[in-house]
Every structure is written in structure tokens, then in C-alpha cells.
Amino acid sequence: MRTLLEFEKPIAELEAKLEDMKKLASENNVDVSSAVRNLTNSIEELRKETFTNLTRWQRVQLSRHPDRPYSLDYIQMMCEEFHEIHGDRNVGDDPAIVGGFGNIDGQTVMIIGQQKGRKTKERQYRNFGMPNPEGYRKALRLMHMAEKFDIPVVTLIDTPGAFPGLEAEERGQGEAIARNIKEMMTLKVPVICVVIGEGASGGALGIGIGDRVLMMENSWYSVISPENCSTILWRSWDFKEQAADALKLTAEDMKGFGLVDGIIPEPRGGAHLDFEKAGETLKKTILSEIKTLAKQKPSDRIDARIDKFCSMGVVVE
Structure with a gap:
């Protein structure tokens, strides 16, 4: 199981929602490609914003991950x-x-x-x-x-x-x-x-x-x-x-x-x-x-x- 640092949790929550959406769509044969694409873009934007603006202490935490x-x-x-x-x-x-x-x-x-x-x-x-x-x-x-x-x-x-x-x-x-x-x-x-x-x-x-x-x-x-x-x-x-x-x-x-x-x-x-x-x-x-x-x-x-x-x-x- 992946270990999450505190500042990684918002990204992980969106990733979990994305997986649930894909699973639900597969089980019910529903086309949610547009929603999946939008959520994927949101995750990427949040990840970019988070890891572009890390504090020094957050980098120390990453070094010890x-x-x-x-x-x-x-x-x-x-x-x-x-x-x-x-x-x-x-x-x-x-x-x-x-x-x-x-x-x-x-x-x-x-x-x-x-x-x-x-x-x-x-x-x-x-x-x-x-x-x-x-x-x-x-x-x-x-x-x-x-x-x-x-x-x-x-x-x-x-x-x-x-x-x-x-x-x-x-x-x-x-x-x-x-x-x-x-x-x-x-x-x-x-x-x-x-x-x-x-x-x-x-x-x-x-x-x-x-x-x-x-x-x-x-x-x-x-x-x-x-x-x-x-x-x-x-x-x-x-x-x-x-x-x-x-x-x-x-x-x-x-x-x-x-x-x-x-x-x-x-x-x-x-x-x-x-x-x-x-x-x-x-x-x-x-x-x-x-x-x-x-x-x-x-x-x-x-x-x-x-x-x-x-x-x-x-x-x-």
C-alpha cells in the first residue's frame, strides 16, 4: 500500500474518485469518458501545482519517503x-x-x-x-x-x-x-x-x-x-x-x-x-x-x- 504524505492526500483523493468512476462506468456500461478526461486533467493540474510549490520542509519529507x-x-x-x-x-x-x-x-x-x-x-x-x-x-x-x-x-x-x-x-x-x-x-x-x-x-x-x-x-x-x-x-x-x-x-x-x-x-x-x-x-x-x-x-x-x-x-x- 502506497504511503501518503499529508500534502499528497488531496491528489490521492481525486485519484480514488477517478478509479471509482471508471469502475462504476465499466460495471454499468456507461460512457463517462468526458468526465474521466476532465478529472484526469484536474489531477494533473493539482499535482503540478503541488509539486511546483513545495516548501523546504515538504522536500525534506519527500527525501525521507x-x-x-x-x-x-x-x-x-x-x-x-x-x-x-x-x-x-x-x-x-x-x-x-x-x-x-x-x-x-x-x-x-x-x-x-x-x-x-x-x-x-x-x-x-x-x-x-x-x-x-x-x-x-x-x-x-x-x-x-x-x-x-x-x-x-x-x-x-x-x-x-x-x-x-x-x-x-x-x-x-x-x-x-x-x-x-x-x-x-x-x-x-x-x-x-x-x-x-x-x-x-x-x-x-x-x-x-x-x-x-x-x-x-x-x-x-x-x-x-x-x-x-x-x-x-x-x-x-x-x-x-x-x-x-x-x-x-x-x-x-x-x-x-x-x-x-x-x-x-x-x-x-x-x-x-x-x-x-x-x-x-x-x-x-x-x-x-x-x-x-x-x-x-x-x-x-x-x-x-x-x-x-x-x-x-x-x-x-
Whole structure:
């Protein structure tokens, strides 16, 4: 059964009426084609109006939609072959980060993504998409493997943040993320990072340094979630909508600030309504970016990557 967000319910009600109308017409052999056409147009107009004027908080809700494609969904849609690699060769394997060699239309890539779970047991197994230090170290191991074989790296970002537990801190959570940021700056192969859902804080940055940083249309990217920001500023989650507006965390905001390089459009209503179309759009974008980046010398790519991130937040008066 499809999960509905509050602002989707008026559209769903009209869709239900449309189905009832079609069913009634079929059972009674009545021609209602004109009414069906009018109602279909009304639904399309309402959908267009709703999703053209989404608030920042509504986009955050869409980014977390339980039916939205996760990293493994995109990997399955884009790759003819995918061979997952496990373990950081130090502590263990972190299921919150998946990665391995993939083949996209004949192009071999090292694809690494943060993976949430859909059902309760899978969410617990994936730690709700919150990686431990071994997850980031596994990701870095795979990036160095890709560099060794001259294979482009693609990362899919979708996390509410790195795991904040005591055991994660004891195993060096901050160091693992910092090392990834440093090492990704100088990878010799093309690196493409895509925020497909939530991009929160250092949890996202740990696999988020690349030649191209892109965002899906209904994703968000920020130093903190709206709820946590609201808790800090107002001592309550009740002001999360105001916090989302203040944070300016949508793809459009990030592109305007020059913090990301592009926005990948989604099917109207969100990627969860058409997995195939969303996956095809992402695949075409990744292949196009790889083709462009492959023409540059590794040293030029590295210099441009470092310059891009070092210029963020710099103000010239």
C-alpha cells in the first residue's frame, strides 16, 4: 500500500474518485469518458501545482519517503552487473555502506552508497543508514582499489548522519570521516557524488568529496537536520519547518550557493512514484559526467576539485 504524505492526500483523493468512476462506468456500461478526461486533467493540474510549490520542509519529507529508492535500488536499476565487496580489513563490515564494482552500459565503476532499510529488521541491520567508522574505512578501501585499476568512483549519499554512538567514537568516527575527506580530494580517478535522499552533516561528507557533486531534485544537504536545528535553537522539534527554511537545504538552495554542481530532475511527485524513470535519469547523468571528466588529466581534475572545495565559504570584499 502506497504511503501518503499529508500534502499528497488531496491528489490521492481525486485519484480514488477517478478509479471509482471508471469502475462504476465499466460495471454499468456507461460512457463517462468526458468526465474521466476532465478529472484526469484536474489531477494533473493539482499535482503540478503541488509539486511546483513545495516548501523546504515538504522536500525534506519527500527525501525521507519510505517508498523512495535507496542506493541498492539505484544500483540494481543502473548496473547490468554488480559485485559487492565487504569489510574494511580492520574491524568488520558495515551494512550501512554498500559498495563494489558495477557495470553501467559497458562502463565499469566503483559504486559506493549509504543504504537504509525498509522494514524494521532491515533498518536495524543497516543501522538506519548511519555508518560506523568501519563503513567509511571500507568506502576508502574501495576508492583506493578503484584508483589502482583506473576506474571512476560514484557515491550515493543518503544518511541522517554518521552513527553517534559511544562505540563509534571509540573506534575513531571523526578520524575516519576526516581521512576520507582528505583522501578523496586527491583521488586520481573521476569522482561523482550524488545526494539521492538525505545528506546530513559529516555523515554525508565522508563520501561526498568529488569532481561533481549532484543532488536529486527532492533531496537535502545540510550541516544539521531541521529537527536537530529546531531542538538547539528552540528546545523543541515543533519549529522544524522554520528551521528548514532557515537552513536553506534544498537542491535549488545548494545550487544557488555554488555548493553543488547540478540538480537531477525526478518524476513529478518524487522518485518513489517511478523508480524506472528516476534510475534511468540518474544513469544517463552519471555516464555523461564520467565521459566529460575522463577527458581531463588527473592532475587537472585534482587541482579543480581542491579549488572548488577550498573556495566554499570564502567571502571576498
